Amino acid sequence: MALESPITYKGYFSEQDCSVAAFLSLITEPTLISDLRFAAKIEFNIPIYDAQDVKSVLGSSSRQDLLAEWAHVLSERSGIVVLKQAMIDLDAVDEATAVFNNIIKEEQSTTSGGDHFGERGANDRIWNSLQKLCLRNPSLFARYFSSPSIAAISEAWLGPWSQMTAQVNLVRPGGKPQTCHRDYHLGFMPPEQVKRFPSKAHLYSGALTLQGAIAHCNMPIESGPTKLLPNSQRFAPGYIAAQMPDFRKIFEENFVQTTLEKGDALFFSPALFHAAGENRSTDIDRMVNLLQVSSAMGRSLERIDRRAMVSALFPALKKLNLPQEHLTSVISAAAEGYPFPTNLDTDPPIGGLASETQAELLARGLAEDLSIGEFERALHENFRRR
Template identity: 35%
Template structure:
């Protein structure tokens, strides 16, 4: 049902939050009739989609602009914008051998980060800027991963074209405590004494600028602590201010829900939903054995930003692209030589480039050159790939573009 905005003010303060108003928004169930493409509704709240079945039925293709994808995109938008704020795609990453290879690389990144880290963490362990580090270490597994149809469809459905991909691999060891309830990037990442400086309409806009996701790299039963969610909480306009209020925190802890997920599943959610990683109750806890063997919970946390916002990680898009381009060129040529039996299709190549290169032109000091607009980096890379430019030639072009972008003409 439509939600009446709870804020009619220009600014938001603690005086504006009301647990009673909040409860009227979140205390509901999700009707399966609202999400006819979903296979089920977990906890009576979270739509669950069967990715292989959607592929088989033609409702999910590797070209997110395909009209056949429109019903799924509409449901996805509705779920995050007006609905529970979170959805699950079962077997989004169905190629388990490829996923296992990705997990090995990501585990190496975790080990490298731990070797230089000076802080012992008792929550989930996160490696920043995984996207760029991964592309540098293993462009093959990076490309295999980011050609994924579910990831590209959800990113583009929520944010439109030219989105910016970042990812952070997360490891939660047995016994790690639960995260505190929070909202996420953008306003979720600023100090709570700063929220009041942002006008109310920016509180509403913040969670439309980013898509949050988590891809499971291991099976995550409930005892391993998959993410706690409070569905529909993203609809509460004063949620950023309320997220640190003791009464709201207590309510979250009593009413949040968890869904077990399996290796290869993907969870996507609004950054405005109240959420937090669960406690890993496996293995030994305080010296006592539990009934569950230890589970090292590994998830790739993707944070996809609108072209019109600022991404969370300071990624070098040119370097990331140069790392993977030789492999993309090899796969493109293989696809042509084998008439599509091997290699990557154009749609798959496009999905990978969208995850690596800068797809938005701005900011730039050289947007109008010799009577025509400068092309975004992703467009330059795409043209190079279609023209079979060598990796060395592309690297030179991208360097020249970056210099031109900074100094202008």
């Protein structure tokens, strides 16, 4: 095996791959209205689609052309799509706002409500607003999620099957801005974890989810609608760059914000550099319901009871006393190595991937020589939290 080779390829990204000049040239590239068939207009490099146009195209033989245009904009152009009045039932939006405000009041006394990218206490969060709204008021949930354009843009990005999750973010007057970031998956990880994923994973991470936001009120700029950096989703080493001071400075100097009206929906690539804005208004409680639509494909073929496997393996591994490298192989074959999906009420990922995975717990249990009883209690706690 030749250790020195003339062959070069990019297996992993690092800070050295993050060229400021390349990024600056990328983010100034315009998206042209003449290149799009269905957009009503472009503002701040963001294509804006009108609900009536979308409705008629979705009911026509051009449906798939519109879906293809959305996918093109999200991946190859600005990375952002605004659907004006995507919510067809504005009364349902208002009624959902009331339900969400009640949930926020109830949860203020009971849960942590941590926000991974915002200052704690400045924002109100409802984790899993999807299930909470559905179980409290199923008919309201049905009216709320009945808008065909939301299903259509999800299909455009992910195909016919997908998995919806949602969280409410409420930023009150004086609420501080978030820091620049990318989103789930790699966007939730600190640089040292991001760099352990091969460059291919950096490219598909953004393809696995569509990020969306439904406006629950009118959002003028002073209320702090999401700050967005068009085209930034196309910067390949962006999961590293989004956490570097130079690139955060570029984000703050170049972001755009678009006003939204109640019932508008904003969709963007999770690889886009973005951040919730500062609410400088005196009287606007800025509420958005954040959506992530996840690919049906990021799943294993078989359903495995990994908790039972880990429980059975722990005593065996204690006796075997394998060398570390062999142990790592066993753990990766048996235990759940990823902290998601989880229950964000009981397991909030404040500051990134905060909670211990089953794989990390198994490794720690062996390293610290926990007793079988101690390990079983920790495993139970790990399961309960999720």
